[in-house]
Amino acid sequence: MGVYDLPAVIDHVLEETGLEQLTYLGFSMGTTVFWVMLSERPEYADKVRVMAALGPVAFTQHVQGPLKVMAPFVNMIETSLNMLGRYEMLSFGRIMDQVTSVFCNEKAFTAAICHNLLFLIAGPNPDRLNKKYLPVLLAHTPAGTSVRTVTHYLQLVRSGAFGQYDFGRMSNLAHYGSFTPPHYDLSHVTVPVGLFWSSADWLAAPQDVARLQSLLPNVVLSLEVQDDDFSHLDFVWASDAKELVYTHVLAFLRGYH
Structure with a gap:
């Protein structure tokens, strides 16, 4: 990108x-x-x-929430998804858009679940979000990205550095001419x-x-x-x-x- x-x-x-x-x-x-x-x-x-x-x-060394929890398992996550032939994640599509429009409607009793899922990712602050916009927001967020984009961020959380993608020691040598990715x-x-x-x-x-x-x-x-x-x-x-x-x-x- x-x-x-x-x-x-x-x-x-x-x-x-x-x-x-x-x-x-x-x-x-x-x-x-x-x-x-x-x-x-x-x-x-x-x-x-x-x-x-x-x-x-x-730098993402001090992140909180799910990314911090997932970071130690970054290699396992990418390997597992690749074995399943999945190279995209967090993309829900039309069916999930319809589901969120129903269950995340401000009048639905399940709206609180949708509300809390968002803040689990980026930090809690429920008072600032107008709940009537939840179906719209969740129909577009998350919008999907490549597995490698997510794993790159998780690598940075784990390493504490701001560097290029880590392919592994030998693959790094082929890509970068060094065992570790350059900063x-x-x-x-x-x-x-x-x-x-x-x-x-x-x-x-x-x-x-x-x-x-x-x-x-x-x-x-x-x-x-x-x-x-x-x-x-x-x-x-x-x-x-x-x-x-x-x-x-x-x-x-x-x-x-």
Whole structure:
């Protein structure tokens, strides 16, 4: 995604608009692929004027919840799924969309189960989510991804590093010329970066954000959300995200236009 997909998107936007630079705003994995892109293709720094990172994820050593529990078993998970011929996960399809529309309706007694499943992944904060939107949200979340995307994240949780995919010692030697995967070079992220983070974020933990900040060469803003209960998904779903986050993001971006 960082080496091929994101550069292709940027090139397409610039070609269609006739501009030389664009503004980049990423959330969660949308920040991860940005760090990867500039690490592996640093020439793209010239095409981005400024980057706003919401719930920024690079290092994942201090994550909480299911990812932390699953990380020690990452090799077993991938091997088992590959043996079953499954290379995609967390994709539910039309049938599950119909199921969630019924059982996750705010008037259904089962809505509480759907509600809690979401926050089991990214951190509990039930008061901020408008329950009537649950069927819509769960019809699109999760939307599916490759097994390797998930296992890559789990590898990073287990290793505490921010590096390329670990194929195993001998396969790494063939892919990278070394027994261990190389780390991404964050010194190439020369674009001005604004970090927007929360102390209650299970997936972008404050300790990991601080480590990321220390390695990025051009962090011009690091802003903690002023609410002790603001969790990872609140960046996109919270009813008060505008006041707590978006107004600050827009003010930050206006400084570069």
